[in-house]
Amino acid sequence: MGATSQTATADNRDTRERILDAAEAVFMACGYDGASMRQITGDAGVNLAAGHYHFGSKEDLFKTVLYRRLRLLNQERLRVLDELESKADGAPLKPSQIVDAFFGTLLRTAIAHGPRGRTFLRLIGRTLTEPSEFIATVLSKEFAPVLERYKAALFRALPEVPREEIVWRFHFMLGATSYAIAGVDTLRLVTDWQTGAVDDDLDQLLPRLMSFLLGGLRAPLPAATAAPSTSPTRGNGRNRRKKP
Amino acid sequence: MGATSQTATADNRDTRERILDAAEAVFMACGYDGASMRQITGDAGVNLAAGHYHFGSKEDLFKTVLYRRLRLLNQERLRVLDELESKADGAPLKPSQIVDAFFGTLLRTAIAHGPRGRTFLRLIGRTLTEPSEFIATVLSKEFAPVLERYKAALFRALPEVPREEIVWRFHFMLGATSYAIAGVDTLRLVTDWQTGAVDDDLDQLLPRLMSFLLGGLRAPLPAATAAPSTSPTRGNGRNRRKKP
DNA sequence: GTCTATACCCTGATAGAC
DNA sequence: GTCTATCAGGGTATAGAC
Numbered sequence: 001m002g003a004t005s006q007t008a009t010a011d012n013r014d015t016r017e018r019i020l021d022a023a024e025a026v027f028m029a030c031g032y033d034g035a036s037m038r039q040i041t042g043d044a045g046v047n048l049a050a051g052h053y054h055f056g057s058k059e060d061l062f063k064t065v066l067y068r069r070l071r072l073l074n075q076e077r078l079r080v081l082d083e084l085e086s087k088a089d090g091a092p093l094k095p096s097q098i099v100d101a102f103f104g105t106l107l108r109t110a111i112a113h114g115p116r117g118r119t120f121l122r123l124i125g126r127t128l129t130e131p132s133e134f135i136a137t138v139l140s141k142e143f144a145p146v147l148e149r150y151k152a153a154l155f156r157a158l159p160e161v162p163r164e165e166i167v168w169r170f171h172f173m174l175g176a177t178s179y180a181i182a183g184v185d186t187l188r189l190v191t192d193w194q195t196g197a198v199d200d201d202l203d204q205l206l207p208r209l210m211s212f213l214l215g216g217l218r219a220p221l222p223a224a225t226a227a228p229s230t231s232p233t234r235g236n237g238r239n240r241r242k243k244p
Numbered sequence: 245m246g247a248t249s250q251t252a253t254a255d256n257r258d259t260r261e262r263i264l265d266a267a268e269a270v271f272m273a274c275g276y277d278g279a280s281m282r283q284i285t286g287d288a289g290v291n292l293a294a295g296h297y298h299f300g301s302k303e304d305l306f307k308t309v310l311y312r313r314l315r316l317l318n319q320e321r322l323r324v325l326d327e328l329e330s331k332a333d334g335a336p337l338k339p340s341q342i343v344d345a346f347f348g349t350l351l352r353t354a355i356a357h358g359p360r361g362r363t364f365l366r367l368i369g370r371t372l373t374e375p376s377e378f379i380a381t382v383l384s385k386e387f388a389p390v391l392e393r394y395k396a397a398l399f400r401a402l403p404e405v406p407r408e409e410i411v412w413r414f415h416f417m418l419g420a421t422s423y424a425i426a427g428v429d430t431l432r433l434v435t436d437w438q439t440g441a442v443d444d445d446l447d448q449l450l451p452r453l454m455s456f457l458l459g460g461l462r463a464p465l466p467a468a469t470a471a472p473s474t475s476p477t478r479g480n481g482r483n484r485r486k487k488p
Numbered sequence: 489g490t491c492t493a494t495a496c497c498c499t500g501a502t503a504g505a506c
Numbered sequence: 507g508t509c510t511a512t513c514a515g516g517g518t519a520t521a522g523a524c
Contacts, residue, residue: 015490033277036516047492049519054490058517165452168427172456175423176416183415207466208409212416215463222451259507281500291509296501298507 016054018044023051024065028119032062063138069120070138074146077105081149092156099213102150103177107206110181121181158218165221173213180209260298262288267295268309272363276306307382313364314382318390321349325393336400343457346394347421351450354425365425402462409465417457424453 022044026035037058041051055061080101084093110117147170154166266288270279281302285295299305324345328337354361391414398410 037518038516048517049493050491052518168424168449168452169456171423171427172420172453175419175421175426176460177419178423179415179419180412182419183412204466205412208412209416211463211466212413212460216420216456216460219455219459222448222455280498282498292500293502293509294507302500 015044015046015050019046019051019054019061020065020068023061024068027062027065027123028116032123037061066120066124066138067142070124070142073106073109074142076109077102077146078149080105081153085153092159093153095154095157095217096210096214098150098153098157099173099217100210102146103173103213104206104210106177107181107209111206118181121178124178154217161221166217169217169219172216176212176216177209180205259288259290259294263290263295263298263305264309264312267305268312271306271309271367272360276367281305310364310368310382311386314368314386317350317353318386320353321346321390322393324349325397329397336403337397339398339401339461340454340458342394342397342401343417343461344454346390347417347457348450348454350421351425351453355446355450362425365422368422398461405465410461413461413463416460420456420460421453424449 019041023035023040026040026043029035030039037051038048040061041048044051051058051061055064081098084097084101106121110121113120151163151167151170154170155163158166263285267279267284270284270287273279274283281295282292284305285292288295295302295305299308325342328341328345350365354365357364395407395411395414398414399407402410
């Protein structure tokens with residue numbers, strides 16, 4: 001962030017920010033594919049090529065938009081976890097505390113930002129399900145540190161559960177949460193439930209989801225998985241990705 | 245399989261099928277946006293305009309492809325449920341039976357079809373999270389009857405759980421399953437776990453997921469939700485959130 | 489370094505000839 | 507029914523103006 005001291009023409013540093021803001025708005029409104037660079041740059045009042053000059057490509061622009069939001073969310077998540085662990089003073093946290101700190105913070109943030117926050121999370125969820133170079137870049141860089149912290153907390157909270165099991169269940173919880181957010185908007189489409197009250201669903205969503213996640217996280221272990229004793233030799237080269 | 249008895253004029257009815265098969269292959273390989281009508285029709289050996297003539301649009305073609313697969317899957321799901329209920333002879337099924345009949349059938353079908361089956365389910369999952377006219381058309385038409393049957397079975401299996409709660413938890417289970425399938429391919433990217441064995445993950449995925457889903461489905465009810473019949477409004481009269 | 493104007497190629501879609 | 511020609515719109519790369 002080079003603080004160039006432009007005085008008269010504020011475009012120099014404003015352009016990038018304006019593109020970013022317009023991109024966020026358009027991406028939220030139309031989705032990734034529905035948004036066009038021409039509309040984004042048009043809304044920002046800049047030329048089409050300015051977008052590519054500052055961000056290289058549409059995907060990189062999208063990445064940057066998500067990045068900006070994810071940073072705030074993950075900072076908050078780390079802050080909450082720090083506070084919890086500080087209060088616990090060395091003792092393992094309760095699973096409910098950890099789950100709430102991670103997914104509760106996510107949902108509260110989304111709800112607090114209104115429909116746009118939900119759309120943002122829908123985009124996140126969509127990105128998570130698409131196996132592309134994208135997630136390897138954004139998520140492993142921005143999500144991984146937070147995930148490591150929370151996984152470590154869960155490992156301490158549930159010492160009797162195999163770590164791979166926790167990793168998988170964390171993944172399952174991510175999926176349930178993603179659908180929980182999307183479901184607020186779409187669930188009434190596939191199910192014609194008779195309870196017309198959809199307004200308080202948003203308020204009740206968090207406790208609903210929390211009960212489900214905790215029930216899944218603390219479920220009895222599957223039968224076939226509880227045998228890591230056959231090959232105790234871990235650390236065979238430490239994650240040697242020989243993936244051709 | 246397809247005995248091409250036609251010798252000269254095989255195009256008449258084959259064209260539509262060939263486009264459909266090529267579309268399925270390309271959609272699975274490249275995703276919806278990555279696939280192009282030119283490549284699909286090119287692989288099918290027909291003209292570009294033939295695709296639009298027979299299916300109207302790319303989205304309708306995609307819809308038809310998914311439709312064909314979903315029909316088989318849902319037929320199998322209904323068959324399994326019929327068989328279970330027939331054996332139970334009027335008695336409520338166990339939740340584990342219902343969950344396995346729905347999600348287990350899904351996963352077993354996906355795994356049996358190899359990477360293409362997984363890709364297909366990834367497309368389904370992606371479609372579920374996108375709130376468009378698409379899901380309202382395909383899913384409400386093809387999914388809804390199956391969902392109704394399974395929801396009814398769950399209502400009988402869990403009479404003490406409010407029905408809205410079951411509907412939500414069903415939605416959560418869908419999300420967890422969607423991520424479970426996607427995670428087979430992508431989980432190793434975001435987590436550098438030290439267990440190098442990924443081959444048996446596919447075999448262990450189903451029991452892992454089943455334990456999680458059942459734990460979530462039978463979790464204790466959230467505190468604020470356990471009043472379906474006591475009061476219609478619960479004093480919370482605010483209907484519309486007024487977030488400026 | 490920033491930004492604009494413009495051209496390039498690909499996409500889905502359509503009209504009209506056969 | 508099928509094909510050719512053509513369209514508007516998309517992302518992207520580049521040349522050139524400040």
